[in-house]
Amino acid sequence: MTGASLIGVLALQGGFRDHLDRLDAIGARTRPVRSPADLADLDGIVIPGGESTTICRLLDAFELREPLTAALATGLPAFGSCAGMIVLADRVLDGRADQRPLAAIPLSVRRNAFGRQSDSFECELEVQGLGGGPFPAAFIRAPAIESIGHGVQVVAQVDGRPVAARTEHVLVTAFHPELTPDDRIHRLFLEMVAEHDRP
Ligand code: GLN
Numbered sequence: 600m601t602g603a604s605l606i607g608v609l610a611l612q613g614g615f616r617d618h619l620d621r622l623d624a625i626g627a628r629t630r631p632v633r634s635p636a637d638l639a640d641l642d643g644i645v646i647p648g649g650e651s652t653t654i655c656r657l658l659d660a661f662e663l664r665e666p667l668t669a670a671l672a673t674g675l676p677a678f679g680s681c682a683g684m685i686v687l688a689d690r691v692l693d694g695r696a697d698q699r700p701l702a703a704i705p706l707s708v709r710r711n712a713f714g715r716q717s718d719s720f721e722c723e724l725e726v727q728g729l730g731g732g733p734f735p736a737a738f739i740r741a742p743a744i745e746s747i748g749h750g751v752q753v754v755a756q757v758d759g760r761p762v763a764a765r766t767e768h769v770l771v772t773a774f775h776p777e778l779t780p781d782d783r784i785h786r787l788f789l790e791m792v793a794e795h796d797r798p
Pocket of ligand 1: 648649650651680682683710711740741742
């Protein structure tokens with residue numbers, strides 16, 4: 600790879616702008632993704648928070664499901680925050696009956712695991728592998744991870760419930776690192792992308 604990584608941010612619904620801004624700020628090249636053509640030449644993709652049932656529906660409406668699934672299956676690094684974590688999971692509990700996630704990482708998630716909007720909270724979270732002390736994590740109608748499959752490592756928990764996990768090239772957080780002024784999670788994702796591109 601030469602130069603900065605090109606990171607796509609799925610821009611169908613939700614908080615994509617904050618991810619684009621954060622990635623720009625730490626030196627990535629970025630592109631909002633709204634069509635299959637926008638997937639060309641990406642080094643990584645971010646699925647933002649928002650409403651996972653809507654994002655799943657729009658993936659079909661914008662004909663992105665098939666090409667994105669194919670790109671993920673061949674190892675395109677991905678990072679999902681909150682609703683993005685749900686979209687990347689392979690099983691959704693308390694989802695809509697017709698909600699189909701992308702199955703990019705073998706884990707099951709429960710939607711709204713911490714209660715409704717009024718139960719949104721911020722906390723200082725220990726994240727394994729992240730140097731520099733606890734991470735300021737914002738949870739908004741957040742999901743939690745219920746079970747993990749082969750090769751998945753849980754890297755953070757709240758009250759014993761897993762809220763962040765990763766494989767070699769997929770990272771998911773139940774919280775919104777794009778909403779607090781700390782860029783370490785986005786930098787971690789860029790490191791995963793660089794690691795993946797290294798011959
Ligand atoms: N509760 C939302 C969902 O299920 C996620 C909330 C968020 O992304 N802040 O999609």
